[in-house]
Amino acid sequence: MDLRARLSRFGIEARGITRLHGGDLSEVFRVETSDGTLVAKSGPRVGIEAGMLRTMAELGAPVPEVLHISATLMVIEDLPEAAPTVAGWQTLGAALRQMHDRNAGQNGWPEDYAFGPVPLDNRPTANWPEFWAERRILPFAEDFPNLAPRLERLARRLANLLPHHATGLLHGDLWSGNVHFSTKGAFFIDPACYHGHGEVDLAMLHLFGTPPEAFWQGYGTPAPDWKIRRAIYQLFPALVHLKLFGTGYHGLVERCLSEIR
Incomplete structure (x- = not known):
């Protein structure tokens, strides 16, 4: 199943998809929707990563919010890059x-x-x-x-x-x-x-x-x-x-x- 179809299962209608530089475990994409942009990560261990992000967030660590998760696809908020402060x-x-x-x-x-x-x-x-x-x-x-x-x-x-x-x-x-x-x-x-x-x-x-x-x-x-x-x-x-x-x-x-x- 292609990424658009997988995203649609979360109720996300992708108007545009751009591949981003990713890690060793997942493919990473920026997804354009009518409401803005999201980031999608596709891979066999995204569920584990989502659990890690949520555990960090529980302790107040600044991490991207996990919006949707399945066995092989995670959608998180997009964080447009800026200069360090x-x-x-x-x-x-x-x-x-x-x-x-x-x-x-x-x-x-x-x-x-x-x-x-x-x-x-x-x-x-x-x-x-x-x-x-x-x-x-x-x-x-x-x-x-x-x-x-x-x-x-x-x-x-x-x-x-x-x-x-x-x-x-x-x-x-x-x-x-x-x-x-x-x-x-x-x-x-x-x-x-x-x-x-x-x-x-x-x-x-x-x-x-x-x-x-x-x-x-x-x-x-x-x-x-x-x-x-x-x-x-x-x-x-x-x-x-x-x-x-x-x-x-x-x-x-x-x-x-x-x-x-």
Whole structure:
């Protein structure tokens, strides 16, 4: 069934459809209607993403509103792009801190997810170091046998390097491309949520750049030793990029491993 017909099931009459740049999991389209524009995302895991967006919204995080959802199609509000603002960064920082301060009772997420062909096992574990080892680091030992001994050694050390208990709500893929400034304000988009240590998001925000001071004005002061753990958390997205995009990211993986003390 074509997209127009699928949208009609939600009572949406599409006057025009434009394909947008999307993520690894979904096709993304801007839909013109008689009442304005919407965004449609089509893919096998949009229902999971909708649940993530709604969970974030319940904690006051600025995310696009989910308007309609089916097994393979999600319609959200359109957020026309605008320039970043100091106030927007402050809002995002404050919202992220509120997410990270949540006590969900356990780590993980009710459903597994993925970054394209890279599966994300989100099953809870007994403690946070075990989750980071078993769910985020060791799965790559099979993909990269040359790195396996170093990944396995790191996994054995994590109980002494990471907090035992961490259950904050994470965006889960918080690079700069998933921070969206709009004429309606500043928003988080394309989450890959799970519960764990908030420093995971902070590390990702610093992987390919740095947020401005306004972000920290909203977020507040992180743990004084958070940078000691930053490379541990950056190693995971570095490994994801290595698997998705190839050897050009080998240097990033090596940098992360070399910075872990």
